[in-house]
Amino acid sequence: MAVRWELLKQDPASAARLGRLHTPHGVIETPVFMPVGTQATVKTLNPEEVWDLGARIILSNTYHLYLRPGHDLVQEAGGLHRFMNWKGAVLTDSGGFQVFSLADLRKITEEGVQFRSHIDGSTHFLTPEKATEIQNALGADIIMAFDECTPWPCDHDYARRSLERTTRWAARCKVAHARPEAQALFGIVQGSTFADLRRQAAEEIVELDFPGYGIGGLSVGEPKELMHEMLEVQVPLLPADRPRYLMGVGSPEDLVESVWRGVDMFDCVLPTRIARHGTVFLPDGKMTVRNAEFARDFLPIQEGCDCYACRNYSRAYIRHLMKADEMLGLRLCSIHNLRFLVRTMEEIRAALAAGTFAEYRRTFLERWHAGEAERRARIRTGTGRAGGPMGPSEPAVPQNR
Amino acid sequence: MAVRWELLKQDPASAARLGRLHTPHGVIETPVFMPVGTQATVKTLNPEEVWDLGARIILSNTYHLYLRPGHDLVQEAGGLHRFMNWKGAVLTDSGGFQVFSLADLRKITEEGVQFRSHIDGSTHFLTPEKATEIQNALGADIIMAFDECTPWPCDHDYARRSLERTTRWAARCKVAHARPEAQALFGIVQGSTFADLRRQAAEEIVELDFPGYGIGGLSVGEPKELMHEMLEVQVPLLPADRPRYLMGVGSPEDLVESVWRGVDMFDCVLPTRIARHGTVFLPDGKMTVRNAEFARDFLPIQEGCDCYACRNYSRAYIRHLMKADEMLGLRLCSIHNLRFLVRTMEEIRAALAAGTFAEYRRTFLERWHAGEAERRARIRTGTGRAGGPMGPSEPAVPQNR
Numbered sequence: 098m099a100v101r102w103e104l105l106k107q108d109p110a111s112a113a114r115l116g117r118l119h120t121p122h123g124v125i126e127t128p129v130f131m132p133v134g135t136q137a138t139v140k141t142l143n144p145e146e147v148w149d150l151g152a153r154i155i156l157s158n159t160y161h162l163y164l165r166p167g168h169d170l171v172q173e174a175g176g177l178h179r180f181m182n183w184k185g186a187v188l189t190d191s192g193g194f195q196v197f198s199l200a201d202l203r204k205i206t207e208e209g210v211q212f213r214s215h216i217d218g219s220t221h222f223l224t225p226e227k228a229t230e231i232q233n234a235l236g237a238d239i240i241m242a243f244d245e246c247t248p249w250p251c252d253h254d255y256a257r258r259s260l261e262r263t264t265r266w267a268a269r270c271k272v273a274h275a276r277p278e279a280q281a282l283f284g285i286v287q288g289s290t291f292a293d294l295r296r297q298a299a300e301e302i303v304e305l306d307f308p309g310y311g312i313g314g315l316s317v318g319e320p321k322e323l324m325h326e327m328l329e330v331q332v333p334l335l336p337a338d339r340p341r342y343l344m345g346v347g348s349p350e351d352l353v354e355s356v357w358r359g360v361d362m363f364d365c366v367l368p369t370r371i372a373r374h375g376t377v378f379l380p381d382g383k384m385t386v387r388n389a390e391f392a393r394d395f396l397p398i399q400e401g402c403d404c405y406a407c408r409n410y411s412r413a414y415i416r417h418l419m420k421a422d423e424m425l426g427l428r429l430c431s432i433h434n435l436r437f438l439v440r441t442m443e444e445i446r447a448a449l450a451a452g453t454f455a456e457y458r459r460t461f462l463e464r465w466h467a468g469e470a471e472r473r474a475r476i477r478t479g480t481g482r483a484g485g486p487m488g489p490s491e492p493a494v495p496q497n498r
Numbered sequence: 499m500a501v502r503w504e505l506l507k508q509d510p511a512s513a514a515r516l517g518r519l520h521t522p523h524g525v526i527e528t529p530v531f532m533p534v535g536t537q538a539t540v541k542t543l544n545p546e547e548v549w550d551l552g553a554r555i556i557l558s559n560t561y562h563l564y565l566r567p568g569h570d571l572v573q574e575a576g577g578l579h580r581f582m583n584w585k586g587a588v589l590t591d592s593g594g595f596q597v598f599s600l601a602d603l604r605k606i607t608e609e610g611v612q613f614r615s616h617i618d619g620s621t622h623f624l625t626p627e628k629a630t631e632i633q634n635a636l637g638a639d640i641i642m643a644f645d646e647c648t649p650w651p652c653d654h655d656y657a658r659r660s661l662e663r664t665t666r667w668a669a670r671c672k673v674a675h676a677r678p679e680a681q682a683l684f685g686i687v688q689g690s691t692f693a694d695l696r697r698q699a700a701e702e703i704v705e706l707d708f709p710g711y712g713i714g715g716l717s718v719g720e721p722k723e724l725m726h727e728m729l730e731v732q733v734p735l736l737p738a739d740r741p742r743y744l745m746g747v748g749s750p751e752d753l754v755e756s757v758w759r760g761v762d763m764f765d766c767v768l769p770t771r772i773a774r775h776g777t778v779f780l781p782d783g784k785m786t787v788r789n790a791e792f793a794r795d796f797l798p799i800q801e802g803c804d805c806y807a808c809r810n811y812s813r814a815y816i817r818h819l820m821k822a823d824e825m826l827g828l829r830l831c832s833i834h835n836l837r838f839l840v841r842t843m844e845e846i847r848a849a850l851a852a853g854t855f856a857e858y859r860r861t862f863l864e865r866w867h868a869g870e871a872e873r874r875a876r877i878r879t880g881t882g883r884a885g886g887p888m889g890p891s892e893p894a895v896p897q898n899r
Contacts, residue, residue, distance in 0.1 A: 137818065141825040166793065166818040174796055174814060182810045392567065395575055409583045413575060417538065417567040424542040424825055 100239060100281040100308055102127070102340040102361070108454050112332060112359030115449040118340055120238040121279060122178060122186040123153055127340060127361040128445055130352060130438045131156045131188060133369065136165070137181045139435075140369045141428045144183045150404060150432060151439040153185045154238075156364040159231050160192035164214050164221075168234040176236030188239040188364070191228045191270075193285075194246045194313070194345070205245070207262065225269035229282070233275045241311055241344075242270040244285040249319045256289035257297070263287050264301040271305060283342065285311040290323045292330045299334035309340040312360070316346045325354060332359040349378055349441055350465050353458050356445050368434030375419040377430055378437040380461075381468025386412050386430065387419040398429075404436035405429075501640060501682040501709055503528070503741040503762070509855050513733060513760030516850040519741055521639040522680060523579060523587040524554055528741060529757045529846055531839045532557045532589060532765040538572070538582045540836075541770045542829045545584045551805060551833060552840040554586045555639075557765040560632050561593035565615050565622075569635040577637030589765070590638040592629045592671075594645040594686075595714070595746070606646070608663065626670035630683070634676045642712055642745075643671040645686040650720045657690035658698070664688050665702040672706060684743065686712040691724045693731045700735035710741040713761070717747045726755060733760040750779055750842055751866050754859050757846055764843075769835030776820040778831050779838040781862075782869025787813050787831065788820040799830075805837035806830075 099121060106115040118125040132139045132147055135158045139147050147155060157177060162168060174180040177187050196203050196212045203212035209224030225243040232240035244263045247256050267284045274282045284307035288294035302310065312331065315324045328343070335341050342362035343355050352363055368378070375387025377398050386398060397407035398415065406415070406429035418426025441461075448457035500522060507516040519526040533540045533548055536559045540548050548556060558578060563569060575581040578588050597604050597613045604613035610625030626644040633641035645664045648657050668685045675683045685708035689695035703711065713732060716725045729744070736742050743763035744756050753764055769779070776788025778799050787799060798808035799816065807816070807830035819827025842862075849858035 136822045136824055137815075138822075138824045138826045143826060143829070161822075165822055166814070170794060170814065170818075173794060174812065180812075180815055182815075393571060393574060411575065411581075413567070413571065414538075414581055414583075417571075421537045421562075421566055423537055423539045424828070425539045425544060427825070428544070 098281070098308060099277065099279055102309065102338070104338060106449060108449055109452070110455040111357045111458075113356045113445075113449055113454055114359065114361060115446055116340065116361060118154075118186075118361075120154070120186040120281075122184065122238050125154050125186060126446055128352075128356045128442055128449075129154060129362055130442045131362065131364040132435050132439075133157075133364050133366045134181070134183075135366070136161050137171070137177060139431075141372075141424060141431050142435075144181065146405070146428075146432060147183070147435070148185065150436040151443065152435065154188060155183065155185065156188050156190060157181075157235070157237065158192065158195065159189050159228060159235065159241075160195035160223075162189075162235060163192065163223075163231050164216055168231040172234040172236070178236065186239070187237040188342075188362075189232050189235050189237040189241065190344070190364075191232065191241040191243040191285075192223055193228070193241075193244040196223055197246050197248075207265075209243075225266040226273040229270045229273040230275070233280065237280060239281050239283055239309065240274075242267040242282060242284050242307075244287060244311075244313055246313050246317070247287060247289045249290060249314075249317045251289045253289075253291055253294070256287075256291055256294050260287045260289075260294055260298045261301075264298070264305075267302055267305055267307075271307075281308045283307055283309040283311050285313045285344070286331060286335070287314045288327070288331065289314055290319050290327055292327070295327050295331040296334060299331050303334065303336060307339070309342060309362075310335050311342045311344050313344045315343065316351065321351075321354075324351075325358065328355060328358040328360065335359075349438065350462055352438065352441060353445065353461050357454075357458055365438075368438055369431045372427055372430035372434050375416070375426065375430055377433050379468070381464050382472050383469070384472075386415050388416070391416045398433050399437075402433065402436070403440070404433045406433045499682070499709060500678065500680055503710065503739070505739060507850060509850055510853070511856040512758045512859075514757045514846075514850055514855055515760065515762060516847055517741065517762055519555075519587075519762075521555070521587040521682075523585065523639050526555050526587060527847055528762040529753075529843055529850075530555060530763055531753060531843045532763065533836050533840075534558075534765050534767045534770065535582070535584075536767070537562050537566070538578060540832075542773075542825060542832050543836075545582065547806070547829075547833060548584070548836070549586065551837040552844065553836065555589060556584065556586065557589050557591060558582075558636070558638065559593065559596065560590050560629060560636065560642075561596035561624075563590075563636060564593065564624075564632050565617055569632040573635040573637070579637065587640070588638040589640040589743075589763075590633050590636050590642065591745070591765075592633065592642040592644040592686075593624055594629070594642075595647045597624055598647050598649075608666075610644075626667040627674040630671045630674040631676070634681065638681060640682050640684055640710065641675075643668040643683060643685050643708075645688060645712075645714055647714050647718070648688060648690045650691060650715075650718045652690045654690075654692055654695070657688075657692055657695050661688045661690075661695055661699045662702070665699070665706075668703055668706055668708075672708075682709045684708055684710040684712050686714045686745070687732060687736070688715045689728070689732070690715055691720050691728055693728070696728050696732040697735060700732050704735065704737060708740070710743060710763075711736050712743045712745050714745045716744065717752065722752075722755075725752075726759065729756060729759040729761065736760075750839065751863055753839065753842060754846065754862050758855075758859055766839075769839055770832045773828055773831035773835050776817070776827065776831055778834050780869065782865050783873050784870070785873075787816050789817070792817045799834050800838075803834065803837070804841070805834045807834040807837075 116127040228243035284302040288298040391412040394412040448454040517528040629644035685703040689699040792813040795813040849855040
């Protein structure tokens, strides 16, 4: 078996678990956040920077690497780890999420999905077998079954038919998987925001017996309460001795809330995506360091933060870099945001080990929500210069894979 | 005196000198190439990367920092070194080159230059006194006199009147300089491509007695032979015990040729600018790693190169990053190009110490010119895919400050 998850401690107060994921590229403490390196690079960072901020597993993407540079080329290079010079573990998403995001550009059949490349418009056909073959060539430690990620909202009938197809596709992926001794294939449970379908999906996919399970189709626009409810319905149906990976999540509060509900693994583009706008995580919510109010602020992004950016640079300097379109600004914000999430997971693991996770969660969320509420109030009332604390160009950020 | 240059060895075969520049931020071996960090950051790199590639002095820019973030803000931050977290030495250009490049946006009088900001169109007035005041606030180890850099070609009469004004401005900079104990003010000699004016400029500026001399107005489009000729005329008129800095130069062959003619210091945006197009320096000329021919090339950019990029990544990976618009590609090409120039200077210094510089120069230039001639032939005949070896988007790269 390529990967093995070891339960170290079940939190008595919640569904949270402390564990250890053994992979061909090292041991990963869980719960864990995985930085996203969609195109075989975590945006703006080199692998040493990613390692130095504490990450030991990253995510990369089948859809993108299949189209460019091509999985055969990556295989020829010696696989993804060697191609990108990353000594830690890698998980590849199956490409399902991406092709279904293409909306007008794709057509679904029982066999698979026909889609057009976002790069050059060329036509491709992705099937469970093809997605698995690509992932076998890329060589990640963990690969994902080819699933349909339903949009939200979605009607019950479509969600049911989709999840049943996803189950049939998962079975085909398992058959197609050529390197089970070197790579672990995780199944993915869907079911939209319907409790009965979440149960059905869990039962069907668990029946196929995977070494780990992805939870898909959440954090796609639905209210947070609904996401929590679905986790509470579905997670208990997943085997206690296998890792659970909530795909495309998330924000700091989502990590804490989902660990509480029994999730072990996460990934999200949020930390690097908001960095592009100079937005950074703080314990009391997000802050946009690009804003005029920080022009002469010589404090670090977050006082006491142990990241490279906070140890060496002021808000004023980082704001200058962002205003001047200098890439180092984006790097520094990305490093801070990734370190913030990785450190949050370290804190969560320490709290689980100490038996204080309930207290940690309460304190963390109180501080975070109070700060975010204040920030939203400032944006609403127009307080703060340059279009409010998030800046004029800050779009709503979808939290996705 | 803020800086002192020490002659270690005069090359017997040429005008080249081996030396040591003592500054408030460390000792710099000369001849030296200074990476350019126009906006208080060497594009895409952090200061540790710049240090690790062997640079001990960088250049930054008065015009850009005056407009954004403002010299008063940089001073408030504790000066340029601290603002950008650079432990080595810094030289700031006076802004003269930039305001004169604005062409339609500026108006020259005896008092100074009125110009409009390229950022927001606001009107500013830069004088020798103001340029010096700004540089005193920025706090670089070496600051430059405010000069007019004449374009090429330029008529004799204009070039003469301009250089005489530059001399009067240099005298005013000297009077205005408020921190001679902490910062060294270098004069700048101009004179376009007229031998008599180059002589006149050298005599006038040397008469003012500066601790070092910039040579301006070269590598602005004139034939290389003319640049060499002007150096041969002007350099011997500069005092033998002061460093000579050829501004905005250069390419690898320009460095070798100009050291031969007695130049000690260089800066140029070329290595980071061509990196944007995926173009890299090799001992036998430039190569565009972004080109299709390198898609499956798993060699490093330059075999045997000791830079971070060549020690860890293949051409195929770097090409992938450039094609996918991933910033790490630009970083890796920038690191290679800067290391290539810094290492060339190390080799030149070693050759000067060993008394073999004439041989080094011959071998270096033979290899470089043969490779470049071949590359130009390939472009002319359309050999090589994707629009020839330089790629379709490669513009003529002006080598300037």
